[in-house]
Amino acid sequence: MTVNNKEQLKTPYFMINEDKLIQNLEKAKQLKELSGVKLVLALKCFSTWGVFDIIKPYLDGTTSSGPFEVKLGYETFGGETHAYSVGYSEDDVKEVADICDKLIFNSQTQLAAHRHLVEGKASMGLRLNPGVSYAGQDLANPARQFSRLGVQADHIDPTVFDSIDGVMFHMNCENKDADAFIELLDAISEQFGEHLNKLDWVSLGGGVFFTWPDYALEKLAAALKAFSEKHDVQLYLEPGEAIITKTTDLVVTVVDVVENGMKTAIVDSATEAHRLDTLIYNEPASIAEASDKGEHEYVIGSCSCLAGDQFCVTQFDEPLKIGQRLHILDSAGYTMVKLNWFNGLKMPSIYCERSTGEIQKLNEFGYDDFKRSLSQWSVK
Incomplete structure (x- = not known):
């Protein structure tokens, strides 16, 4: 209507403005071309699928934080469908395993409990918590004290990297500073580098505000490309606000x-x-x-x-x-x-x-x- x-x-x-949305998406396209990174839309931020026809030509797929978002991304967006949840039930995993391309577990116990439901269906990953982050408020800080989000370095069983395909870090919230992000990237490389070298892909999560006015997009792209080549992995970002801001x-x-x-x-x-x-x-x-x-x-x-x-x-x-x-x-x-x-x-x-x-x-x-x-x- x-x-x-x-x-x-x-x-x-x-009122969503298509022209303003495309302005952000053109920056996303430039970042992809310069860096080789793939971008999947964070549905936890924006799921208004009535405008996915505008977004789909620019991005590679969607990422989720719960089973219904997985189904929505699969049905209405297509491309790659990434599934993540802080806590999956067995029914949740059964519901999404057949329709997602990558399924990321929040803990080693979740991975061990449910991996048999995923093997042969989707690429499996694990969320890691690097202990460093960029967030304006503690409420949104993924590396806050006693965080339940991801596996900390000193809790990792190194053998787990022999049986997964990738990992996900989410450590930013509205990070408008390319240099600050690059510092986090360097910290990850130093802390987890030997493990990353065994993997096929690494997701760096969302919260990287590369569409903000005067953001150093080319500097970010160069850092992402260098990281990808150093560890021989396909990189992903999970933008939400960066795509629909303003x-x-x-x-x-x-x-x-x-x-x-x-x-x-x-x-x-x-x-x-x-x-x-x-x-x-x-x-x-x-x-x-x-x-x-x-x-x-x-x-x-x-x-x-x-x-x-x-x-x-x-x-x-x-x-x-x-x-x-x-x-x-x-x-x-x-x-x-x-x-x-x-x-x-x-x-x-x-x-x-x-x-x-x-x-x-x-x-x-x-x-x-x-x-x-x-x-x-x-x-x-």
Whole structure:
């Protein structure tokens, strides 16, 4: 279904911009060409498969963090399907072993318990924890103290590398510094090099923000190529945010303005329900209509009942009015995959503005979706 006029769309809604998405994907293409690395989309960050037709020509496949993501990548994206989970059940492994190309276990005990279900079907790998990382917050730091993510160097049974095909490291979160990433790469090479030399492939995970403005893409590519040649492995990166950053707005409407010490504009959306990472990481959102030099300051408050649920505090050149629309910028990553029905709020619709100017509806939600998510049958 297509729509001709954005003003006809009812808020809240997500608007994905195809042209902006392609700008990121062209950088991904350049990185692949310069380095030889393969790129698989991290579905934990972005799974809106209605725009996979745009992404597929540029990337090599998908990677997952749970069984449903494996199935989604296999069915809607194709290419290579990588399966990983922090904790697989036997049923999980049986469910994905026949449809994935690479299956990565989080621990040596998981590998030992389930490898017989995978042999002859998929290439097997193990997640390693290098003990070093780049992450802005401890909550998202894969190498944090007592981390459960991957096998630490001093816990590895060296013989395991004789019976697996590859390994995965994930040690970055929004790393915009090529030099910082290269330091991690060097640390991995020094710590695990003798083991990597036995393998066919190495995944370096996600969190490498190579599409960020002025990122040293060529320096990154050279380092990746050198690492690949040194250890004779096929390298993978698992980009999520790097692919969809700055491509999508969450469009909302001001439904009320209240004042209690400072003015709060209440909008028809909520961080708790629609942009959860804003709340989890306490990282204020950015509003397209805001002005750094504006004289009118507002809290952009959610319409949920959670007292601290707000998008940001920011300034505007003119007073906000009820009925005015605001665009919450950069709202693709870890948003649509985390939508929930808190407070029974209306779920944002999802649209894509194509390069032709056409507005394509990808999804919309109603009361029946809310009701069905909670119970399907009644007990009598």
